[in-house]
Amino acid sequence: MNRGLRIGALRVAGLLCLVLGLSGCALRPTVPGSSVRWSERQADLQSLPGWELRGRIAVKSGNAGGQGRLRWQQAGDSARLRLSGPLGSGSMEIRWDSGQVVLTDRKGEVTAAYSGPDAVEQFLDQQLGWHFPAVHLRYWVLGIPDPHSRARQIFDPDGWLMQIDQDGWQVGYSEFRQYSGQWIPHRVSIEDEHARVRLVIDDWK
Structure with a gap:
């Protein structure tokens, strides 16, 4: 030719x-946004007052697991997550704010509440049988490490983030897409020797 x-x-x-x-x-x-460095991207995402994503999630933790649809709204340190499908046993909403977690069913009735520094982990363990560091998730789903603990980032030859290693967990990224001017992971895998989470982000703003 x-x-x-x-x-x-x-x-x-x-x-x-x-x-x-x-x-x-x-x-x-070659790199997100052509001229934007990953460190600058990380700082931009950390400074956002809030964001929302919609996607699909699959979890395997010990003998427990499932899959479903996820809507996640983050505002500062407060979060609201809605799970639907088999993973949420129909539909449920999780509200997480200042060391308190409240679970409501599809009718809006409170079915469980937890408080304290480990409230999220207690909720995941007792209600869903999951064992993983929920406090890191708000950062990992954006393709950045939690700034409150040490982490290692691995990049591919083209400069794209492939993996974050943090607190014994491996977070893998196989694809990024641009939403609202930001490069956001489309496919995320989170795992250690006991649990595995797969997330596909369909929309983010």
């Missing part, structure tokens, strides 16, 4: 990607 035909083919492929929205055609720059 000569140079002119090759350039023409690339342009056609690019237009098809734009029109059809084919994820397999996505062309990404």
